[in-house]
Amino acid sequence: MDKENNHSKSFIVSVSPHIRSDESTGRIMWSVSASLLPAVIMGAYYFGPRAIFALALCIVSSVFFEFLYLKILKKDITINDGSAFLTGLLLGMNLPASVPFYIPVAGSFFAIIITKQLFGGLGYNIFNPALIGRAFLLVSFPKLMTAWTEPSPAFIKIDAITTATPLGILKEEGYTKLIEIFGDKANLYSHLLYGNRAGCIGETSAIALLLGAAFLFYRRYITWHIPLTFIGTAALIAWIFGGNSGLFSGDPLLHILSGGMMLGAFFMATDYVTSPSMKSGQVLFGIGCGFLTMLIRLKGGYPEGVMFAILIMNCFSPLIDRGFKSKIFGAVKKK
Protein backbone atom coordinates (compact mmCIF):
# COMPACT_ATOMS: atom_id res chain seq x y z
CA MET A 1 0.00 0.00 0.00
CA ASP A 2 1.37 3.34 -0.95
CA LYS A 3 -0.03 5.74 1.58
CA GLU A 4 2.25 8.63 0.68
CA ASN A 5 0.75 9.03 -2.78
CA ASN A 6 -2.82 8.95 -1.60
CA HIS A 7 -2.11 11.49 1.05
CA SER A 8 -2.64 14.57 -1.08
CA LYS A 9 -5.74 13.24 -2.78
CA SER A 10 -7.99 11.77 -0.16
CA PHE A 11 -8.73 11.61 3.51
CA ILE A 12 -7.23 8.69 5.31
CA VAL A 13 -9.43 7.09 7.91
CA SER A 14 -7.00 5.66 10.39
CA VAL A 15 -7.27 3.82 13.65
CA SER A 16 -7.12 5.60 16.98
CA PRO A 17 -4.90 6.60 18.75
CA HIS A 18 -4.51 9.41 16.25
CA ILE A 19 -1.10 10.91 16.05
CA ARG A 20 -0.93 14.41 17.40
CA SER A 21 2.82 14.63 17.88
CA ASP A 22 5.95 12.80 16.88
CA GLU A 23 4.76 9.87 18.97
CA SER A 24 3.88 6.78 17.02
CA THR A 25 2.10 3.58 17.99
CA GLY A 26 5.41 1.76 17.85
CA ARG A 27 7.16 4.21 20.11
CA ILE A 28 4.40 4.04 22.73
CA MET A 29 4.27 0.24 22.62
CA TRP A 30 8.03 -0.12 23.02
CA SER A 31 8.04 2.46 25.84
CA VAL A 32 5.32 0.61 27.71
CA SER A 33 7.27 -2.62 27.23
CA ALA A 34 10.38 -0.90 28.58
CA SER A 35 8.46 0.42 31.58
CA LEU A 36 7.52 -3.15 32.47
CA LEU A 37 11.18 -4.09 32.70
CA PRO A 38 11.58 -3.51 36.48
CA ALA A 39 8.61 -5.79 37.19
CA VAL A 40 10.03 -8.42 34.82
CA ILE A 41 13.40 -8.29 36.59
CA MET A 42 11.74 -8.67 39.99
CA GLY A 43 9.65 -11.56 38.68
CA ALA A 44 12.71 -13.27 37.26
CA TYR A 45 14.57 -12.71 40.53
CA TYR A 46 11.86 -14.29 42.66
CA PHE A 47 10.60 -17.04 40.37
CA GLY A 48 13.80 -18.06 38.62
CA PRO A 49 14.61 -19.35 35.13
CA ARG A 50 11.16 -20.85 34.57
CA ALA A 51 9.66 -17.37 34.74
CA ILE A 52 12.08 -16.07 32.12
CA PHE A 53 11.35 -19.11 29.97
CA ALA A 54 7.58 -18.58 30.18
CA LEU A 55 7.92 -14.87 29.41
CA ALA A 56 10.19 -15.47 26.44
CA LEU A 57 7.91 -18.16 25.07
CA CYS A 58 4.90 -15.84 25.34
CA ILE A 59 6.67 -13.02 23.52
CA VAL A 60 8.12 -15.22 20.79
CA SER A 61 4.88 -17.05 20.11
CA SER A 62 2.83 -13.82 20.13
CA VAL A 63 5.07 -12.15 17.60
CA PHE A 64 5.20 -15.35 15.56
CA PHE A 65 1.40 -15.71 15.42
CA GLU A 66 1.02 -12.06 14.46
CA PHE A 67 3.59 -12.51 11.70
CA LEU A 68 1.98 -15.72 10.50
CA TYR A 69 -1.52 -14.25 10.34
CA LEU A 70 -0.41 -11.13 8.50
CA LYS A 71 1.71 -13.21 6.13
CA ILE A 72 -1.11 -15.63 5.31
CA LEU A 73 -3.58 -12.82 4.70
CA LYS A 74 -0.98 -10.90 2.69
CA LYS A 75 -1.23 -7.78 4.85
CA ASP A 76 1.52 -5.38 5.82
CA ILE A 77 3.80 -7.03 8.33
CA THR A 78 3.55 -4.73 11.33
CA ILE A 79 5.29 -6.76 13.99
CA ASN A 80 7.82 -3.95 14.43
CA ASP A 81 5.25 -1.71 16.08
CA GLY A 82 5.69 -3.75 19.25
CA SER A 83 2.03 -4.36 19.94
CA ALA A 84 2.37 -8.12 19.64
CA PHE A 85 5.52 -7.97 21.74
CA LEU A 86 3.66 -6.04 24.43
CA THR A 87 0.70 -8.41 24.32
CA GLY A 88 3.03 -11.37 24.73
CA LEU A 89 4.89 -9.67 27.55
CA LEU A 90 1.70 -8.79 29.43
CA LEU A 91 0.32 -12.28 28.91
CA GLY A 92 3.54 -13.78 30.24
CA MET A 93 3.48 -11.49 33.26
CA ASN A 94 -0.02 -12.76 34.02
CA LEU A 95 0.96 -16.42 34.14
CA PRO A 96 2.24 -18.39 37.12
CA ALA A 97 5.88 -19.32 36.75
CA SER A 98 5.25 -23.06 36.86
CA VAL A 99 3.22 -23.34 33.63
CA PRO A 100 4.19 -26.05 31.12
CA PHE A 101 5.36 -24.89 27.70
CA TYR A 102 2.10 -25.30 25.78
CA ILE A 103 0.19 -22.85 27.96
CA PRO A 104 2.01 -19.70 26.81
CA VAL A 105 1.69 -20.83 23.18
CA ALA A 106 -2.04 -21.54 23.45
CA GLY A 107 -2.61 -18.28 25.29
CA SER A 108 -0.69 -16.28 22.69
CA PHE A 109 -2.63 -17.93 19.89
CA PHE A 110 -5.91 -17.00 21.52
CA ALA A 111 -4.77 -13.48 22.35
CA ILE A 112 -3.30 -12.61 18.97
CA ILE A 113 -5.37 -14.55 16.43
CA ILE A 114 -8.82 -14.73 18.02
CA THR A 115 -8.98 -11.61 20.14
CA LYS A 116 -6.95 -9.21 18.07
CA GLN A 117 -6.58 -10.20 14.43
CA LEU A 118 -9.99 -11.76 13.81
CA PHE A 119 -11.57 -8.54 15.02
CA GLY A 120 -9.52 -6.55 12.54
CA GLY A 121 -6.08 -6.12 14.08
CA LEU A 122 -4.60 -3.39 16.22
CA GLY A 123 -7.15 -0.73 17.13
CA TYR A 124 -10.24 -2.78 16.36
CA ASN A 125 -10.14 -5.32 19.17
CA ILE A 126 -12.92 -4.97 21.74
CA PHE A 127 -11.06 -6.71 24.52
CA ASN A 128 -7.55 -6.50 25.82
CA PRO A 129 -5.80 -9.39 24.00
CA ALA A 130 -3.46 -10.34 26.84
CA LEU A 131 -6.32 -10.51 29.32
CA ILE A 132 -8.53 -12.58 27.02
CA GLY A 133 -5.56 -14.89 26.52
CA ARG A 134 -5.27 -15.29 30.26
CA ALA A 135 -9.02 -15.68 30.78
CA PHE A 136 -9.02 -18.42 28.14
CA LEU A 137 -6.17 -20.21 29.88
CA LEU A 138 -7.71 -19.82 33.32
CA VAL A 139 -11.00 -21.32 32.17
CA SER A 140 -9.35 -24.06 30.11
CA PHE A 141 -6.61 -25.13 32.51
CA PRO A 142 -7.88 -24.11 35.95
CA LYS A 143 -5.45 -26.37 37.86
CA LEU A 144 -2.29 -25.40 36.02
CA MET A 145 -3.13 -21.72 36.00
CA THR A 146 -3.52 -21.56 39.77
CA ALA A 147 -0.43 -23.59 40.68
CA TRP A 148 1.43 -20.75 42.35
CA THR A 149 5.02 -21.33 43.34
CA GLU A 150 6.69 -20.01 46.45
CA PRO A 151 9.07 -17.18 45.50
CA SER A 152 12.65 -18.14 46.16
CA PRO A 153 15.50 -15.73 45.49
CA ALA A 154 17.85 -18.71 45.22
CA PHE A 155 18.23 -18.86 41.47
CA ILE A 156 19.27 -22.48 41.16
CA LYS A 157 16.33 -24.00 42.99
CA ILE A 158 14.39 -26.20 40.60
CA ASP A 159 11.78 -27.87 42.77
CA ALA A 160 9.38 -25.09 43.58
CA ILE A 161 6.97 -25.31 46.48
CA THR A 162 3.35 -24.83 45.59
CA THR A 163 1.48 -22.39 47.75
CA ALA A 164 -1.47 -20.00 47.67
CA THR A 165 -1.52 -16.32 46.83
CA PRO A 166 -2.25 -13.85 49.63
CA LEU A 167 -5.69 -13.26 48.15
CA GLY A 168 -6.26 -17.00 47.97
CA ILE A 169 -5.36 -17.34 51.64
CA LEU A 170 -7.62 -14.39 52.43
CA LYS A 171 -10.50 -16.04 50.59
CA GLU A 172 -10.03 -19.53 51.99
CA GLU A 173 -8.72 -19.01 55.50
CA GLY A 174 -9.36 -15.42 56.45
CA TYR A 175 -7.47 -12.31 57.38
CA THR A 176 -6.04 -13.43 60.73
CA LYS A 177 -4.48 -16.51 59.17
CA LEU A 178 -2.89 -14.36 56.47
CA ILE A 179 -1.30 -12.08 59.07
CA GLU A 180 -0.15 -15.17 60.97
CA ILE A 181 1.63 -16.58 57.91
CA PHE A 182 3.49 -13.37 57.16
CA GLY A 183 4.27 -12.54 60.79
CA ASP A 184 2.82 -9.10 61.27
CA LYS A 185 1.13 -6.42 59.20
CA ALA A 186 4.29 -4.49 58.36
CA ASN A 187 6.00 -7.65 57.19
CA LEU A 188 3.00 -8.51 55.01
CA TYR A 189 3.04 -5.09 53.38
CA SER A 190 6.75 -5.20 52.71
CA HIS A 191 6.42 -8.65 51.14
CA LEU A 192 3.64 -7.35 48.92
CA LEU A 193 5.59 -4.22 48.07
CA TYR A 194 8.77 -5.98 46.99
CA GLY A 195 7.04 -8.91 45.38
CA ASN A 196 8.22 -11.67 47.66
CA ARG A 197 4.93 -13.55 47.51
CA ALA A 198 3.16 -16.16 45.41
CA GLY A 199 1.42 -14.91 42.31
CA CYS A 200 1.80 -14.33 38.61
CA ILE A 201 5.28 -13.59 37.31
CA GLY A 202 4.83 -9.89 36.74
CA GLU A 203 2.19 -8.85 39.21
CA THR A 204 3.86 -9.46 42.54
CA SER A 205 6.25 -6.54 42.89
CA ALA A 206 4.17 -3.43 43.52
CA ILE A 207 7.19 -1.15 43.80
CA ALA A 208 8.63 -2.20 40.44
CA LEU A 209 5.26 -1.73 38.76
CA LEU A 210 4.90 1.72 40.35
CA LEU A 211 8.34 2.61 39.01
CA GLY A 212 7.24 1.66 35.50
CA ALA A 213 3.97 3.52 35.91
CA ALA A 214 5.85 6.64 37.03
CA PHE A 215 7.81 6.50 33.78
CA LEU A 216 4.56 6.28 31.82
CA PHE A 217 3.13 9.23 33.75
CA TYR A 218 6.29 11.23 33.09
CA ARG A 219 6.01 10.53 29.36
CA ARG A 220 2.26 11.21 29.58
CA TYR A 221 1.36 7.92 27.96
CA ILE A 222 -1.20 7.33 30.70
CA THR A 223 -3.22 9.81 32.72
CA TRP A 224 -4.42 9.55 36.29
CA HIS A 225 -8.05 9.07 35.35
CA ILE A 226 -8.27 5.29 35.01
CA PRO A 227 -5.60 4.03 37.47
CA LEU A 228 -6.50 6.41 40.28
CA THR A 229 -10.25 5.86 40.11
CA PHE A 230 -9.72 2.12 39.71
CA ILE A 231 -7.48 1.80 42.76
CA GLY A 232 -9.40 4.44 44.73
CA THR A 233 -12.74 2.74 44.25
CA ALA A 234 -11.27 -0.64 45.12
CA ALA A 235 -9.62 0.76 48.24
CA LEU A 236 -12.82 2.47 49.34
CA ILE A 237 -14.89 -0.68 48.93
CA ALA A 238 -12.21 -2.80 50.61
CA TRP A 239 -12.15 -0.39 53.55
CA ILE A 240 -15.92 -0.28 53.95
CA PHE A 241 -16.98 -3.84 53.22
CA GLY A 242 -13.77 -5.88 53.37
CA GLY A 243 -13.48 -6.36 57.12
CA ASN A 244 -14.79 -9.09 59.37
CA SER A 245 -15.97 -6.84 62.19
CA GLY A 246 -18.61 -4.69 60.57
CA LEU A 247 -18.28 -1.76 58.21
CA PHE A 248 -15.13 0.38 57.87
CA SER A 249 -12.84 -2.33 59.24
CA GLY A 250 -11.29 -3.66 56.01
CA ASP A 251 -7.67 -3.48 54.99
CA PRO A 252 -7.53 -1.37 51.81
CA LEU A 253 -3.73 -1.50 51.50
CA LEU A 254 -3.74 -5.29 51.37
CA HIS A 255 -6.30 -5.29 48.56
CA ILE A 256 -4.45 -2.64 46.58
CA LEU A 257 -1.03 -4.27 46.80
CA SER A 258 -2.07 -7.86 46.28
CA GLY A 259 -3.35 -9.67 43.23
CA GLY A 260 -3.05 -8.04 39.85
CA MET A 261 -4.30 -4.66 40.96
CA MET A 262 -1.13 -2.68 40.23
CA LEU A 263 -0.44 -4.37 36.91
CA GLY A 264 -4.08 -4.19 35.90
CA ALA A 265 -4.76 -0.60 36.87
CA PHE A 266 -1.63 0.93 35.35
CA PHE A 267 -0.85 -1.26 32.38
CA MET A 268 -3.97 -3.18 31.33
CA ALA A 269 -6.98 -0.97 32.03
CA THR A 270 -5.20 2.00 30.43
CA ASP A 271 -4.87 0.26 27.07
CA TYR A 272 -5.80 2.94 24.49
CA VAL A 273 -7.78 0.65 22.26
CA THR A 274 -10.07 -0.91 24.81
CA SER A 275 -10.69 1.98 27.21
CA PRO A 276 -12.88 5.06 26.65
CA SER A 277 -11.15 7.97 24.98
CA MET A 278 -12.85 10.81 26.88
CA LYS A 279 -11.48 11.74 30.30
CA SER A 280 -14.92 11.77 31.94
CA GLY A 281 -15.62 8.37 30.45
CA GLN A 282 -12.30 7.09 31.74
CA VAL A 283 -13.26 8.06 35.27
CA LEU A 284 -16.46 6.03 34.98
CA PHE A 285 -14.45 3.17 33.45
CA GLY A 286 -12.01 3.18 36.37
CA ILE A 287 -14.79 3.26 38.96
CA GLY A 288 -16.51 0.35 37.21
CA CYS A 289 -13.27 -1.66 37.16
CA GLY A 290 -12.65 -1.05 40.86
CA PHE A 291 -16.22 -1.89 41.82
CA LEU A 292 -16.29 -5.13 39.81
CA THR A 293 -12.87 -6.18 41.08
CA MET A 294 -13.95 -5.86 44.69
CA LEU A 295 -17.30 -7.48 43.97
CA ILE A 296 -15.52 -10.56 42.60
CA ARG A 297 -12.89 -10.58 45.35
CA LEU A 298 -15.34 -10.24 48.23
CA LYS A 299 -18.41 -12.05 46.93
CA GLY A 300 -17.34 -14.08 43.89
CA GLY A 301 -15.91 -17.55 43.48
CA TYR A 302 -12.46 -16.46 42.33
CA PRO A 303 -10.00 -14.94 44.80
CA GLU A 304 -8.87 -12.40 42.21
CA GLY A 305 -11.11 -10.27 40.02
CA VAL A 306 -8.97 -7.67 38.26
CA MET A 307 -8.88 -9.56 34.97
CA PHE A 308 -12.62 -10.16 34.71
CA ALA A 309 -13.40 -6.63 35.91
CA ILE A 310 -11.29 -5.06 33.17
CA LEU A 311 -12.72 -7.40 30.54
CA ILE A 312 -16.29 -6.64 31.57
CA MET A 313 -15.61 -2.90 31.49
CA ASN A 314 -13.94 -3.35 28.08
CA CYS A 315 -17.28 -4.28 26.61
CA PHE A 316 -18.83 -1.15 28.07
CA SER A 317 -16.19 1.24 26.78
CA PRO A 318 -17.90 1.86 23.38
CA LEU A 319 -21.09 2.59 25.30
CA ILE A 320 -19.27 4.92 27.68
CA ASP A 321 -17.70 6.65 24.70
CA ARG A 322 -21.12 7.23 23.26
CA GLY A 323 -22.42 8.60 26.54
CA PHE A 324 -19.55 11.04 27.03
CA LYS A 325 -19.26 12.60 23.61
CA SER A 326 -16.76 15.36 23.17
CA LYS A 327 -18.19 18.81 22.69
CA ILE A 328 -17.89 19.73 19.05
CA PHE A 329 -16.11 23.02 18.77
CA GLY A 330 -18.21 25.73 17.18
CA ALA A 331 -21.37 23.65 17.03
CA VAL A 332 -24.67 25.29 17.90
CA LYS A 333 -26.58 23.57 20.65
CA LYS A 334 -29.97 22.35 19.52
CA LYS A 335 -32.95 23.42 21.57
Place this chain on the structure above:
Amino acid sequence: MIQKKINYYEVIKNGIFKENTIFKLALSLCPSIAVTNNLRNGVLMGTAVLFVQVMVNITISLMRHFIHPRIRLPIFMLVISGWVTITDMSMAAFAPEAYKQMGLYIQLIVAFASILARAEMFASKNRFIPSMFDGIGMGLGFLFALSLISFFRELLGKGSLWGYQIINAKPLLIFILPAGGFIAVGILMGIFNWIYGKYENKSY
Protein backbone atom coordinates in the same frame (compact mmCIF):
# COMPACT_ATOMS: atom_id res chain seq x y z
CA MET B 1 -51.30 -20.95 -10.18
CA ILE B 2 -48.68 -22.44 -12.45
CA GLN B 3 -46.12 -24.43 -10.60
CA LYS B 4 -42.57 -24.19 -11.81
CA LYS B 5 -40.81 -27.46 -12.17
CA ILE B 6 -38.69 -27.90 -9.12
CA ASN B 7 -35.34 -29.61 -9.08
CA TYR B 8 -35.35 -31.65 -5.85
CA TYR B 9 -31.59 -31.90 -5.76
CA GLU B 10 -31.38 -28.11 -5.86
CA VAL B 11 -33.99 -27.83 -3.11
CA ILE B 12 -31.99 -30.07 -0.80
CA LYS B 13 -28.73 -28.34 -1.64
CA ASN B 14 -30.35 -25.00 -0.97
CA GLY B 15 -31.23 -26.07 2.56
CA ILE B 16 -27.77 -27.41 3.31
CA PHE B 17 -25.62 -24.67 1.82
CA LYS B 18 -27.28 -21.54 0.52
CA GLU B 19 -29.82 -21.18 3.31
CA ASN B 20 -28.14 -23.16 6.05
CA THR B 21 -30.15 -22.35 9.16
CA ILE B 22 -27.22 -21.70 11.44
CA PHE B 23 -24.28 -20.74 9.23
CA LYS B 24 -26.16 -18.66 6.66
CA LEU B 25 -29.38 -17.42 8.22
CA ALA B 26 -27.99 -17.36 11.79
CA LEU B 27 -31.30 -18.60 13.16
CA SER B 28 -31.84 -21.10 16.00
CA LEU B 29 -28.50 -20.29 17.55
CA CYS B 30 -29.72 -21.13 21.05
CA PRO B 31 -29.59 -24.94 20.64
CA SER B 32 -26.46 -24.68 18.53
CA ILE B 33 -24.67 -23.44 21.65
CA ALA B 34 -26.66 -25.14 24.38
CA VAL B 35 -26.69 -28.78 23.29
CA THR B 36 -23.54 -29.09 21.20
CA ASN B 37 -21.05 -29.87 23.92
CA ASN B 38 -20.88 -33.45 22.76
CA LEU B 39 -21.36 -35.06 19.39
CA ARG B 40 -24.15 -37.41 20.45
CA ASN B 41 -26.37 -34.61 21.70
CA GLY B 42 -25.67 -32.54 18.61
CA VAL B 43 -26.61 -35.34 16.25
CA LEU B 44 -29.71 -36.25 18.27
CA MET B 45 -30.88 -32.66 18.35
CA GLY B 46 -30.23 -32.29 14.61
CA THR B 47 -32.18 -35.47 13.92
CA ALA B 48 -35.08 -34.28 16.04
CA VAL B 49 -35.19 -31.01 14.14
CA LEU B 50 -34.91 -32.84 10.81
CA PHE B 51 -37.87 -35.01 11.74
CA VAL B 52 -40.01 -32.10 12.94
CA GLN B 53 -39.14 -29.98 9.91
CA VAL B 54 -40.06 -32.69 7.42
CA MET B 55 -43.29 -33.66 9.17
CA VAL B 56 -44.38 -30.02 9.62
CA ASN B 57 -43.68 -29.25 5.98
CA ILE B 58 -45.66 -32.28 4.83
CA THR B 59 -48.60 -31.53 7.11
CA ILE B 60 -48.78 -27.85 6.22
CA SER B 61 -48.49 -28.50 2.52
CA LEU B 62 -51.29 -31.10 2.65
CA MET B 63 -53.48 -28.71 4.62
CA ARG B 64 -52.61 -25.58 2.69
CA HIS B 65 -55.96 -25.29 0.90
CA PHE B 66 -57.96 -25.54 4.11
CA ILE B 67 -56.06 -22.96 6.12
CA HIS B 68 -57.61 -19.53 6.07
CA PRO B 69 -54.79 -17.03 5.38
CA ARG B 70 -55.77 -14.81 8.30
CA ILE B 71 -55.26 -17.45 10.94
CA ARG B 72 -52.40 -19.28 9.27
CA LEU B 73 -49.76 -18.50 11.89
CA PRO B 74 -51.71 -19.96 14.85
CA ILE B 75 -52.44 -23.02 12.75
CA PHE B 76 -48.75 -23.40 11.85
CA MET B 77 -47.85 -23.12 15.50
CA LEU B 78 -50.38 -25.77 16.45
CA VAL B 79 -49.03 -28.14 13.82
CA ILE B 80 -45.44 -27.52 14.89
CA SER B 81 -46.19 -28.00 18.56
CA GLY B 82 -48.08 -31.18 17.77
CA TRP B 83 -45.07 -32.69 16.02
CA VAL B 84 -42.68 -31.42 18.67
CA THR B 85 -44.78 -33.06 21.36
CA ILE B 86 -44.62 -36.34 19.47
CA THR B 87 -40.82 -36.03 19.17
CA ASP B 88 -40.49 -35.03 22.79
CA MET B 89 -42.50 -37.97 24.07
CA SER B 90 -40.83 -40.53 21.84
CA MET B 91 -37.40 -39.29 22.89
CA ALA B 92 -38.40 -39.48 26.54
CA ALA B 93 -39.51 -43.05 25.94
CA PHE B 94 -36.67 -44.35 23.78
CA ALA B 95 -33.63 -42.24 24.75
CA PRO B 96 -34.20 -41.28 28.38
CA GLU B 97 -30.50 -40.63 29.08
CA ALA B 98 -30.12 -38.09 26.31
CA TYR B 99 -33.56 -36.69 27.05
CA LYS B 100 -32.47 -35.84 30.58
CA GLN B 101 -29.77 -33.56 29.22
CA MET B 102 -31.61 -31.94 26.35
CA GLY B 103 -35.31 -32.36 27.04
CA LEU B 104 -35.82 -28.64 27.46
CA TYR B 105 -34.26 -27.91 24.10
CA ILE B 106 -36.40 -30.48 22.33
CA GLN B 107 -39.45 -28.64 23.60
CA LEU B 108 -37.87 -25.39 22.46
CA ILE B 109 -38.03 -26.59 18.84
CA VAL B 110 -41.58 -25.17 18.91
CA ALA B 111 -40.12 -21.69 18.92
CA PHE B 112 -37.58 -22.22 16.14
CA ALA B 113 -37.84 -19.42 13.63
CA SER B 114 -36.48 -21.63 10.89
CA ILE B 115 -39.31 -24.17 11.07
CA LEU B 116 -42.06 -21.55 11.08
CA ALA B 117 -40.29 -19.67 8.29
CA ARG B 118 -40.15 -22.74 6.04
CA ALA B 119 -43.81 -23.52 6.74
CA GLU B 120 -44.74 -19.97 5.79
CA MET B 121 -42.38 -19.50 2.86
CA PHE B 122 -42.35 -22.92 1.24
CA ALA B 123 -44.77 -25.51 2.52
CA SER B 124 -47.85 -23.30 2.41
CA LYS B 125 -47.20 -22.49 -1.25
CA ASN B 126 -45.92 -25.75 -2.66
CA ARG B 127 -47.08 -29.26 -3.23
CA PHE B 128 -46.53 -32.18 -0.96
CA ILE B 129 -43.39 -33.70 -2.54
CA PRO B 130 -41.33 -30.50 -2.96
CA SER B 131 -42.24 -29.46 0.59
CA MET B 132 -40.97 -32.76 1.89
CA PHE B 133 -37.69 -32.30 0.05
CA ASP B 134 -37.41 -28.75 1.34
CA GLY B 135 -37.91 -30.04 4.86
CA ILE B 136 -35.24 -32.69 4.30
CA GLY B 137 -32.83 -30.08 2.94
CA MET B 138 -33.33 -27.59 5.75
CA GLY B 139 -33.24 -30.33 8.37
CA LEU B 140 -30.07 -31.82 6.91
CA GLY B 141 -28.47 -28.39 6.88
CA PHE B 142 -29.29 -28.00 10.56
CA LEU B 143 -28.08 -31.51 11.34
CA PHE B 144 -24.88 -30.85 9.43
CA ALA B 145 -24.22 -27.59 11.28
CA LEU B 146 -24.95 -29.07 14.70
CA SER B 147 -22.83 -32.14 14.04
CA LEU B 148 -19.93 -30.02 12.85
CA ILE B 149 -20.09 -27.71 15.88
CA SER B 150 -20.47 -30.53 18.37
CA PHE B 151 -17.72 -32.54 16.65
CA PHE B 152 -15.18 -29.78 17.18
CA ARG B 153 -16.42 -28.86 20.63
CA GLU B 154 -16.25 -32.39 21.95
CA LEU B 155 -12.92 -33.09 20.28
CA LEU B 156 -11.29 -29.92 21.62
CA GLY B 157 -13.10 -29.70 24.94
CA LYS B 158 -12.95 -33.31 26.07
CA GLY B 159 -10.63 -35.02 23.61
CA SER B 160 -13.32 -37.56 22.87
CA LEU B 161 -15.90 -38.31 20.16
CA TRP B 162 -19.30 -39.86 20.85
CA GLY B 163 -18.06 -40.56 24.35
CA TYR B 164 -14.94 -42.48 23.28
CA GLN B 165 -11.61 -41.00 24.32
CA ILE B 166 -9.48 -40.20 21.28
CA ILE B 167 -6.88 -37.66 22.33
CA ASN B 168 -5.12 -38.15 25.61
CA ALA B 169 -3.61 -34.67 25.84
CA LYS B 170 -5.01 -32.06 28.20
CA PRO B 171 -8.20 -30.76 26.58
CA LEU B 172 -9.18 -27.13 26.24
CA LEU B 173 -11.93 -27.13 28.82
CA ILE B 174 -13.36 -23.86 27.55
CA PHE B 175 -14.86 -25.49 24.47
CA ILE B 176 -17.44 -27.47 26.41
CA LEU B 177 -18.43 -24.38 28.39
CA PRO B 178 -20.96 -21.90 26.94
CA ALA B 179 -18.24 -19.34 26.13
CA GLY B 180 -16.49 -21.90 23.96
CA GLY B 181 -19.80 -22.58 22.22
CA PHE B 182 -19.98 -18.97 21.06
CA ILE B 183 -16.37 -19.07 19.93
CA ALA B 184 -16.83 -22.36 18.05
CA VAL B 185 -20.03 -21.22 16.32
CA GLY B 186 -18.44 -17.92 15.31
CA ILE B 187 -15.30 -19.47 13.90
CA LEU B 188 -17.13 -22.28 12.08
CA MET B 189 -19.59 -19.77 10.65
CA GLY B 190 -16.69 -17.74 9.34
CA ILE B 191 -14.94 -20.76 7.82
CA PHE B 192 -18.18 -22.05 6.27
CA ASN B 193 -18.92 -18.74 4.60
CA TRP B 194 -15.33 -18.36 3.45
CA ILE B 195 -15.34 -21.75 1.74
CA TYR B 196 -18.86 -21.23 0.42
CA GLY B 197 -17.93 -17.83 -1.00
CA LYS B 198 -14.97 -19.32 -2.83
CA TYR B 199 -17.08 -22.14 -4.23
CA GLU B 200 -19.83 -19.78 -5.35
CA ASN B 201 -17.45 -17.42 -7.11
CA LYS B 202 -15.89 -20.28 -8.99
CA SER B 203 -19.12 -21.72 -10.26
CA TYR B 204 -20.30 -18.41 -11.69
